[in-house]
Amino acid sequence: MKVMLVGNPNVGKSVLFSRLTGVNVVASNYPGTTVEFARGRLKLKDETAEIYDVPGTYSIEPTSPAEEVAVNLIKEADVVVNVLDATRLERNLYLTLQIAALAKPVVLVLNIWDEARHTGIHIDTEHLSRLLGVPVVTTCALTGEGLSELQRAIADATPPSIKLEGDLWAQVGRIVGEVQKIERRHHTLLERLSDACMHPSTGLPLAAVILGAAFYLVRLIGESLISYIMEPLFEHIWRPVVEQLSVWLGGSGFWHDLLVGQLVPTDNGYAIDFSQSFGLLSTGLYVPFAAVLPYIFAFYLVLSFLEDLGYLPRLGVLIDSFMHRLGMHGLGIVPMFLGLGCNVPGALATRVLESRRERFIAATLMAIAVPCMAQLSMIAGLAAKFGVALLVAIAATLLAIWIAGGYILNLLIPGESPALIVEIPPYRLPHIRTLLKKVWMRIRWFLKEAVPFVLGGVLLVNILYSVGVLDWVGRVARPVVATLMGLPERATAALLFGFLRKDVAVGMLAPLNLDPKQTLIASVVLSVYFPCVATFVVLIRELGWRLMLAATAIMLATAVVVGSLLNLIL
Amino acid sequence: MRVLQKRLDQMVGGEWGVVVAFDGGLGMVRRLEAMGLRRGAPVRLLSSQPLGGPVVIEVAGTRIAIGRGIAKRVIVQTCSATGDA
Numbered sequence: 001m002k003v004m005l006v007g008n009p010n011v012g013k014s015v016l017f018s019r020l021t022g023v024n025v026v027a028s029n030y031p032g033t034t035v036e037f038a039r040g041r042l043k044l045k046d047e048t049a050e051i052y053d054v055p056g057t058y059s060i061e062p063t064s065p066a067e068e069v070a071v072n073l074i075k076e077a078d079v080v081v082n083v084l085d086a087t088r089l090e091r092n093l094y095l096t097l098q099i100a101a102l103a104k105p106v107v108l109v110l111n112i113w114d115e116a117r118h119t120g121i122h123i124d125t126e127h128l129s130r131l132l133g134v135p136v137v138t139t140c141a142l143t144g145e146g147l148s149e150l151q152r153a154i155a156d157a158t159p160p161s162i163k164l165e166g167d168l169w170a171q172v173g174r175i176v177g178e179v180q181k182i183e184r185r186h187h188t189l190l191e192r193l194s195d196a197c198m199h200p201s202t203g204l205p206l207a208a209v210i211l212g213a214a215f216y217l218v219r220l221i222g223e224s225l226i227s228y229i230m231e232p233l234f235e236h237i238w239r240p241v242v243e244q245l246s247v248w249l250g251g252s253g254f255w256h257d258l259l260v261g262q263l264v265p266t267d268n269g270y271a272i273d274f275s276q277s278f279g280l281l282s283t284g285l286y287v288p289f290a291a292v293l294p295y296i297f298a299f300y301l302v303l304s305f306l307e308d309l310g311y312l313p314r315l316g317v318l319i320d321s322f323m324h325r326l327g328m329h330g331l332g333i334v335p336m337f338l339g340l341g342c343n344v345p346g347a348l349a350t351r352v353l354e355s356r357r358e359r360f361i362a363a364t365l366m367a368i369a370v371p372c373m374a375q376l377s378m379i380a381g382l383a384a385k386f387g388v389a390l391l392v393a394i395a396a397t398l399l400a401i402w403i404a405g406g407y408i409l410n411l412l413i414p415g416e417s418p419a420l421i422v423e424i425p426p427y428r429l430p431h432i433r434t435l436l437k438k439v440w441m442r443i444r445w446f447l448k449e450a451v452p453f454v455l456g457g458v459l460l461v462n463i464l465y466s467v468g469v470l471d472w473v474g475r476v477a478r479p480v481v482a483t484l485m486g487l488p489e490r491a492t493a494a495l496l497f498g499f500l501r502k503d504v505a506v507g508m509l510a511p512l513n514l515d516p517k518q519t520l521i522a523s524v525v526l527s528v529y530f531p532c533v534a535t536f537v538v539l540i541r542e543l544g545w546r547l548m549l550a551a552t553a554i555m556l557a558t559a560v561v562v563g564s565l566l567n568l569i570l
Numbered sequence: 571m572r573v574l575q576k577r578l579d580q581m582v583g584g585e586w587g588v589v590v591a592f593d594g595g596l597g598m599v600r601r602l603e604a605m606g607l608r609r610g611a612p613v614r615l616l617s618s619q620p621l622g623g624p625v626v627i628e629v630a631g632t633r634i635a636i637g638r639g640i641a642k643r644v645i646v647q648t649c650s651a652t653g654d655a
Contacts, residue, residue, distance in 0.1 A: 014624060055606060058601075058604035058605050059600065059601075059603075059604035061604075063597075063601050065643065087631070088630070088631050088632050089631070090606065090630045091605065091606040091630040091632050094603075094604060094606070095604070169603070169606075169608050169610075169611075172581050195616065195617070198616070198619075198626055198635075199617055199619050200617060200618070200620050203619075313635070316635075317619065317623070317624055317626060317635040318617065318619065318623075320623050320624045321619065321620075321621045321622050321623040321624075321633075321636065321638075328636075329637065330624070362595075388616055399613055419624075419636065419637025419638075419639045419640045420603065420624050420635060420636065420637045420638075421602070421634065421635070421636050421637065421640065422634065422635050423632055423633070423634050423635075424626060424632075424633040424634060424635055495577075
């Protein structure tokens with residue numbers, strides 16, 4: 001039996017799904033978090049059902065790829081669990097009546113019930129159940145209230161008995177008039193903040209403050225975790241272990257270099273350098289756990305907070321007219337923000353955009369000019385010895401490429417960007433447990449998907465160096481990398497490895513002793529020239545081969561042009 | 571007090587109106603309808619972004635932001651003490 005969770009965007013389907021199945025999916029407070037369905041198992045009275053978390057949709061006539069996924073799934077459902085936001089009954093019931101026309105067994109779930117009660121919205125659920133002819137359950141998915149009732153009700157799902165009459169909205173109006181009573185009340189503090197965030201005069205200054213604080217916090221948390229926890233762990237606990245191993249292996253040789261790495265000259269003789277030695281047990285562990293993980297944690301903590309608060313769509317509204325100049329509407333900012341964490345979910349999030357043209361522009365811009373947090377944290381480490389100014393210069397260069405790139409793509413590609421139509425969710429104070437769970441899910445994804453690639457990358461670097469392939473590549477690419485961009489020959493190998501993992505690639509730059517100018521050029525070119533393999537695969541799936549080939553050509557051209565220009569100007 | 575017809579983007583902050591007509595294709599109308607912006611629906615303009623940016627409205631108990639280009643195609647009737655009809 002297939003049970004589908006169906007409803008408007010941002011009514012809490014994903015939280016409900018995680019609660020019902022134990023399968024964790026990312027949920028946030030903005031419409032369009034779920035762009036692909038997730039599937040899990042649900043134990044019912046006498047059978048196990050397959051339950052699907054379906055992307056949100058306003059109607060059964062789809063307007064975006066994510067809604068298309070939803071509408072196709074609804075048709076396959078044996079039971080539709082129609083999830084509604086109890087605080088927005090009127091708008092949500094429209095889809096309910098459209099679903100009723102499909103004559104499938106339905107259970108109605110009034111989610112966010114607690115908030116409805118607190119804000120003075122009273123809904124007579126028994127009367128609603130009689131009018132529609134389906135079971136009605138009230139839930140608060142965040143706390144798990146009402147879930148066992150829902151599980152029982154799924155077994156009792158029946159096709160709606162309500163007769164549909166002509167104008168659905170008029171019918172919705174009559175139903176709402178009969179079952180809902182609203183008490184008048186004053187604006188809450190969060191509502192006032194919400195208005196201020198989109199007010200023409202206060203919106204932009206607030207955005208600057210919020211984003212500034214967000215990036216400051218990410219850096220503060222990331223750097224603190226590195227210097228007070230991860231560095232001491234590696235230096236005081238792990239270093240003696242690797243040093244002992246280094247002695248056992250005789251201080252040099254193939255196995256020594258592979259596991260421990262090369263010893264680096266220091267003030268008092270040769271020693272292991274966790275960021276330069278490049279052994280599996282030194283740099284191979286140091287990069288993902290000490291250099292990258294703290295930043296990943298910090299970034300997702302801050303991003304998840306902004307997501308659950310509901311800030312992203314408001315930012316989208318504020319910068320909508322600017323984003324149109326770059327070929328997309330304001331919601332294009334969502335894939336960019338997710339891309340800052342990791343380009344893979346960023347690429348998937350381009351589905352919130354309606355047209356193929358917009359998605360191409362957004363995906364290309366993200367792959368070009370939005371470095372992922374793994375890469376950024378390594379760049380932060382690499383540039384740290386030259387001060388924060390260099391880091392700011394790198395970020396400013398990438399931002400300039402992002403803006404210029406969007407502007408050019410928008411000019412060159414025929415067509416227009418569709419207008420923004422988006423629901424603005426109410427601000428909600430994030431639920432701490434749910435937020436931390438989401439951060440943990442994203443970190444676990446990094447540990448599972450990225451760490452093996454980092455270790456594999458370090459292994460491959462060692463093997464390719466020892467057989468001389470990387471030196472050969474460096475000589476072949478000398479005209480472009482060395483002459484045009486002014487980088488050392490060995491930087492070519494790093495650029496090449498950027499395809500596998502960008503963090504490993506930046507790590508390979510560490511032993512080259514680049515000057516500030518070379519650090520800037522290498523960091524920028526490494527971000528621009530190509531996405532990592534994981535992103536590449538997802539982009540092929542999202543855009544198709546032909547568009548991805550075009551995007552790749554744009555990236556390579558941008559990398560060469562920008563790299564050479566920076567070398568000339570600076 | 572007089573009854574005025576104007577475009578959604580011509581409303582001022584906080585003003586209420588009722589949607590009376592759409593000047594656009596079926597696709598656009600359907601999409602707006604699904605979000606609750608339909609003929610006969612009361613709407614309130616909350617804010618409009620500068621430089622031709624989107625307008626934020628309240629309709630059917632929710633807040634939605636819509637691009638100025640689309641807002642221009644939504645005709646509303648307002649009761650207004652001011653105005654220059």
